[in-house]
Amino acid sequence: MLRTVNRVLLGLVGLLLLVLGGSVLAVGLGLNPPSWWIHDGKNDVLLSDAERTRWDGEGWWWPTVIAALALVVLLALWWLTAVLRRRRLTEVRVNTGDGEGALLRGRALExxxxxxxxxxxxxxxxxxxLTGRPxxxxxxxxxxxxxxxxxxxxLNYLTTEALTHARNSAGLESLPxxxxxxxxxxxxxxVS
Incomplete structure (x- = not known):
């Protein structure tokens, strides 16, 4: 589910950035924009002085801007950690009985x-x-x-045979x- 949401969001953000960047580049190169577009030509700025300083006198403006940007940064960091976090357990610590232990590849046990x-x-x-800790x-x-x-x-075969064999072979106390x-x-x- 997270993979699907991630791909859809990345696709939408990429498409939006591609359209906006391409249109700004096209206007900057001298192409005539449509009448509804926010830029009029090569020498037009994104925000005029009047638009940029319109809310400077209001006391709520800058705290709101900073809070919104902080929220965007926190959401981006949450998304990054969700994408980078490993869902699959790569190694399992096996109790060899000699106090040393060994590492078993998670894919092998799977x-x-x-x-x-x-x-x-x-x-x-x-x-x-496999999930959880090693x-x-x-x-x-x-x-x-x-x-x-x-x-x-x-279910009975899986719990009494397969999971029991895996738990015993890895020397684990339990394998939920x-x-x-x-x-x-x-x-x-x-059928004829």
């Missing part, structure tokens, strides 16, 4: 979970995603079930999981 969950009869596809990972598992599959059996199951949609076929 792959094992996916393969073991996909072995169950009636599971067409499994997808695992010493306390959590997982999200999505299962796509065939129409004949029993969701209770699939959020499991989502969906049914596979097949196209209608004519």
């Amino acid at each position: 792959g094992v979970l996916e393969n073991e969950a996909a072995e169950l009869d009636g599971v067409q596809r499994a997808h695992a995603h 010493d306390a990972p959590e997982t999200r598992v999505r299962l796509q079930l065939e129409p004949h599959a029993d969701p209770g059996t699939a 999981a959020e499991v989502r199951m969906t049914g596979v949609k097949h196209k209608a076929e004519r």
Whole structure:
């Protein structure tokens, strides 16, 4: 969801900047702008002296401008941290029993979970995603079930087999999981 919102917002901001920048460049190069455009020609300024100093006498003007700009900066920083924050756990600390420990790649553990969950009869596809901290990972598992599959059996197998194997092999005390199951949609076929 965040990825979609991010792409849409970036696309809209980019399009707006491209249109405004291109139109200002076109007017600056000598092209005649339409009658409704804010610039009249090459020597026109963005804000005239009268427009720029119109609110200087008001006591609320500069605090409002500074607050609005601060809000824009905070929203931009929030957006940047949301984009740069890693959602996927890249490494898991494994307790080797000798006090040293080791690091296990998160994708390797995800792959094992996916393969073991996909072995169950009636599971067409499994997808695992590790989140959390390296010493306390959590997982999200999505299962796509065939129409004949029993969701209770699939969930029981996942929790007692696949997640237990992953937890024991990594030496973790717990491996909390959020499991989502969906049914596979097949196209209608004519039987003769």
